[in-house]
Amino acid sequence: MTFKVDFKVRDYECDLQGIVNNSVYFNYLEHARHEFLSAQGVDFAKLAKDKINLVVIRSEMDYKHSLLPGDEFYVAVEPQRVSRLKFAFKQMVVRKCDDKVMLNALVIGTSVNEKGRPFLPAQIDQLFKPAP
Template identity: 25%
Template sequence: MTYRIPLTVRSYELDSLGHVNHAVYHQYAEVARMSGFQAAGCEWEDMRGGRAAPVLLSTTVHFRRELRANESIEVSCEAKFGTGKTFAVDSLITKADGTVAAEVTCVLGVMDLDARKLVADPRAVLEAAGFRAEVLAAGD
């Protein structure tokens, strides 16, 4: 089951057109990532103590529908691992009626804080910090 977190659009997140400012969509996805990884058992402080930390390498947002003040939304967080030094974390920002307001795709890695380079197997480092991938797996 894909991880989801409910949020409410706050009035101070709006731009001059009266809908959510573009940068706030990134923040919504970040809230879902941080909450999702915590729900999956991965604590960033514990990772940093082990001299590793997640790093965001890129974010792409596809805006589909506008969001306005006081709307209830849900933001998903789904981690996708393959081979290599990076992995994807995707989020859907969905309105209460099920309409997708935005799709957010992020590429992340895990940095070795001493070498200042990405680790070869980010999933293994995350799992060593308590990460349970099934919590952020695809599904309904």
């Protein structure tokens, strides 16, 4: 299942070179993951209130091309299972005008309980396909 969130580059997201600053892509990716979870009925704030915290434990990003001010693009999110306690989001940033892939990412996470111990609650567990 691939989920998509639309964006448009804002001028202040660009650096002196006139391109989207590399750190801004983390924000795009995180927002898309949160929108994915919300669309699946997962309330991020309620999880935190219940002392269940979703955490990123690894991020890999391959920058292919640079987004420019005003570019319209989307972030695709594909959930994947890594192991019994780890899940991943395979993500792509794609410029809409030419369907050019601007960035490929893999973000790996888990959830931890109030003692900081990894576990996957049922509502998170069911979102991710089993590891091959």
